[in-house]
């Protein structure tokens with residue numbers, strides 16, 4: 001039995017999801033004529049109480065499109081040093097938009113409104129890049145699935161309004177935050193100019209992300225998606241998976257969080273674990289105490305049991321729980337960890 005905890009993107013469509021995909025009504029979405037894609041976009045827009053939404057092949061493309069929408073070449077955006085848009089999008093911020101990042105030394109991928117305000121370049125000081133956008137990420141990926149305190153996001157919004165900056169949310173795992181904190185999509189929709197959400201992480205779809213915003217913004221996003229090569233034809237087969245996931249697979253994220261907490265507290269009790277980072281959702285980041293066991297040995301021992309996890313550089317390791325990680329796998333993992 002392979003136990004794959006390298007990411008929550010390793011899931012395969014559930015039987016219900018496959019049924020929904022196979023019976024999807026489709027058309028050519030480049031002509032906006034795929035009824036299932038249109039239905040998904042409308043559904044996500046309504047969830048976040050926004051005018052419009054646009055379906056994309058990836059979360060990288062939704063983020064990159066949003067950054068392009070809110071900036072001009074030469075501008076600067078503000079984000080945490082852990083941000084996905086800075087670390088894991090292949091330098092797309094500069095490649096696609098000609099924009100630089102002002103990095104904030106935040107906590108678990110989250111900034112304070114004071115830090116954001118300090119990072120803004122004075123707009124009349126023309127020697128510095130013009131600050132035009134703030135990007136937040138919830139939950140934070142490199143920050144171990146941490147959830148923002150909503151009131152801090154609100155204070156950052158006030159800073160953005162005061163200084164005329166756009167405000168984008170990389171909400172690849174927003175669903176995990178909503179479930180864990182009991183928050184609503186609408187309250188996020190109210191706060192941000194644009195939000196990018198992933199259907200292919202915890203929600204278990206094979207592909208897909210959605211960008212939400214006002215109509216004017218999403219109309220412009222359609223052109224940028226085209227330029228980036230993200231126009232798709234009968235994408236309704238995939239969009240049907242998205243609709244199914246939104247209807248059926250959000251609340252179950254609580255189970256991923258519960259399993260992650262159980263793994264975290266077991267790790268905490270083991271002699272060869274130096275540290276488990278604060279754990280709120282489905283991402284467990286921990287450090288091996290190499291006086292007892294090397295990282296390589298640890299990974300090797302797990303691999304012998306067909307358990308797959310991922311290194312994050314230095315002695316840090318990561319496990320991510322997801323819908324294909326069953327109760328039985330969970331039992332096996334806990335037993336294996338105890339036996340090392």
Ligand SMILES: *Cc1c(COP(=O)(O)O)cnc(C)c1O
Pocket residue numbers: 057058059060061063084085137139140141170172173198200201209
């Ligand atoms: C996964 C992820 C994305 C998008 O990734 P894709 O693989 O391009 O879909 C964006 N932001 C965060 C925080 C992510 O974890």
